Amino acid sequence: MSCAEMFPASYSEANYQPLLLRGETESVTVEELDSEEVLIKIKLKMELTNKGANPIFLLNKEPLFVGASIAKSTDDLASGVLLASNYAGPAVDKSPYWGNLRASLEQMSPPPDKIRVLKPNDTWFVITSIVFGVPAKTGGSISFRKQESWSVIQKLPHVWLKVVCEVWPRNIEPGANRSKLEFGHNLQRRWHRHGVLWLDDLVSEPIQIDLKGLPQKP
Numbered sequence: 001m002s003c004a005e006m007f008p009a010s011y012s013e014a015n016y017q018p019l020l021l022r023g024e025t026e027s028v029t030v031e032e033l034d035s036e037e038v039l040i041k042i043k044l045k046m047e048l049t050n051k052g053a054n055p056i057f058l059l060n061k062e063p064l065f066v067g068a069s070i071a072k073s074t075d076d077l078a079s080g081v082l083l084a085s086n087y088a089g090p091a092v093d094k095s096p097y098w099g100n101l102r103a104s105l106e107q108m109s110p111p112p113d114k115i116r117v118l119k120p121n122d123t124w125f126v127i128t129s130i131v132f133g134v135p136a137k138t139g140g141s142i143s144f145r146k147q148e149s150w151s152v153i154q155k156l157p158h159v160w161l162k163v164v165c166e167v168w169p170r171n172i173e174p175g176a177n178r179s180k181l182e183f184g185h186n187l188q189r190r191w192h193r194h195g196v197l198w199l200d201d202l203v204s205e206p207i208q209i210d211l212k213g214l215p216q217k218p
Contacts, residue, residue: 018052019118021165021202025209026127030150032136038150040084040132042161042209047125048202050118055195058124058167060116064090066201067164068130070153074206077160083148084132093171102172102183110191117195130163158210165202 026043033039048063050056069085071077104114118124138149153159170176173183184199191197 018050019056019198019202020049020051021204022047022049023163023204023207025207028209028211036136038134038136040134040150040153042130044128044130044163044207045125046128046163046165046204047123048118048165049123050120053120055120056118057110057191057195057197058116058118059169060114061169062126064166064169065128065130065163066090066166068132068161070132070159070161070209072156072159074160077162077206083153083159084134086132089166090170092174094174098171105187108190109194110197130161154211157212158208161207161209163204165204167202168199
């Protein structure tokens, strides 16, 4: 059972998302590591907002922004025609911390010290940074990923960014299929009279990034 299935049928309409992820740019810097690689660093103020009618439960642990993509336009962003992308998910962690966390969540109602409650129209603000490593020039030798070069990107007045946010850490249920989170779904069913435990990853609405006049650090 997914998070969307925990809401009334009217919430299942196409493109409806009761938990919205939006953001705005705090700063953008460009750092030239060497003659071949440039880092684009984007600091963001992100907002997780409950636009539904029911409380949403999130693990009271700062969410991870595990992936990001930039494109020339929102249409390109939606269709996957990208200038650059990255994924920086967490490594598998088998430390006792996660077992202790699972044990602390095994309660009949959401434990207030472990769960953050977003009531309808509540927003959780999070500051995060996204980094893209791109080739300095078209045709350069850097080949760790297929990315457009900075020599092309810097000519654009702006680009569009989307980020992927993980609110239910993978290490709570390491190795589990993200659509079949047995532990999380058991908690969803147990707590559903109080609200909805959110397990699904979130994809942000497009965020415009202004590239005009950026300083470049040698």
